[in-house]
Amino acid sequence: MNQSPEQNKDETGLLLKASAKLLFETLMEYTADRVYIKDLNSRFIACSKALAKMHDYDDRHSIEGMTDFDLFSIEHAQQAFNDEQEILRTETPIINKIEKETWEDGSVSWASSSKAPLYLNSGKLAGTIGISRDVTTEIQVQAKLAESEARLREQNEIMRSDYENAQKVQSVMIPGRIPEEAHIDIAYLWKPMASVGGDMISFPRTPDDTLLFVMSDVSGHGATAAFYTVLLKYLTSHSAKAYENDPQAFLNSVNQDVIGRINNGFVTGLAGHFSPRKPDGSRELILSHAGHRQVLIFRKNTQTIELIELPNGTIMGFPSCGASKPQSILLAPGDRFYAFTDGVVEACDKSGEEFGMARLIEEFTKLSNRNTQDTLDAIHQTVLTFTDSLDQQDDVSILGFEVQD
Secondary structure, eight states, rough: OOHHHHHHHHHHHHHHHHHHHHHHHHHHHOSEEEEEETTTOOEEEEEEEEHHHHHSSSSSSGGOOGGGGSSSSHHHHHHHHHHHHHHHHHHEEEEEEEEEEEETOOEEEEEEEEEEEOOTTOOOOOEEEEEEEEOHHHHHHHHHHHHHHHHHHHHHHHHHHHHHHHHHHHHHHHHHOOOOTTTTEEEEEEOOOOSSSSOOOOOOOOOOOOOOOEEESSSSSSHHHHHHHHHHHHHHHHHTTTTOOOOOHHHHHHHHTTTTTTOOOOOOEEEEEEHHHHHHOOOOEEEEEESSOOOEETTTTEEEEEEOOOOOOOOBBSSTTTOOEEEEEEEOOEEEEEEEHHHTTOBBBSSBBBBBHHHHHHHHHHTTTHHHHHHHHHHHHHHHHTTTTTSSOOOOOEEEEOOOO
């Protein structure tokens, strides 16, 4: 007579219950975990083969009657004994405790252990049952990760400190000395995109104390570009010692020293000086550029802005490059000269539209009633408002001169 599935299920259950000892022996023989039962004195009554193998015993029954003091260092054995006695005293299990296992040879391993009180059918406390899993690899990975994170934090702190120091140095170095020139108001704005930047404004000393200025822009941003501004500051100061009222020769001299020293980059530059004051108060501004062609002139008499396109000149950093021929611009009292890096006109709003030259001319015209420094500060704020962001997209530098009576 065939049995129903329910009858087969009931019979299988009864067989399994009747074979509890066989099931226990099978578990202890084949489980990869270290399972053990200990008496009230923390002596092994039974253990899995995996635990015996860990202690170099082929027969798991060989460990029966031993304690952890026979298998581990005193340090680990004492801690395990204390934990088990506390479980027996409080009848409270320990779940997933990470234990450090120290061995007689000095090696260390780690295990995740769970231990619980073990009772007889009568309810009498008989000992403890435990299961441990080797987590040495996980602990070592975590330790290496923590070490890497600590090292990364240390490196970040060093970088942060280096940036702060570089910012302090660069803010002192740029523009550095501001010359005092009678009848000329000098204003500048220098705002790196990050803590440091690749724009430079400088007023290097000349043999006859001519008012010479340099504005440059190193390609790229951040620390690398900033380091090159230190080089440019030195090179322009060095070339200015032999300045003979020729900004083209000056820029070409700087370029000769720059070639081969800026890896995978280039420099744009603008240099110029003022001639002696004329009887009517006007001054000649003699300019040359290396990839920095456009400048603006505000004419007081007409209240208009002129866009000046200087003669052709090429960027610095390459042997075949050369600065533009000098161009002289006459500035009457009240006239202003403005130079700026591309971070001004190329600033984009959220749609990708650039601030552009037309807007810059319009803003300079609107601000003509303000003093020169206030004008530059207002231009910078207008650019930030246009981009709708407090974060600049590039280094921003603006230089302004006003010829005064």
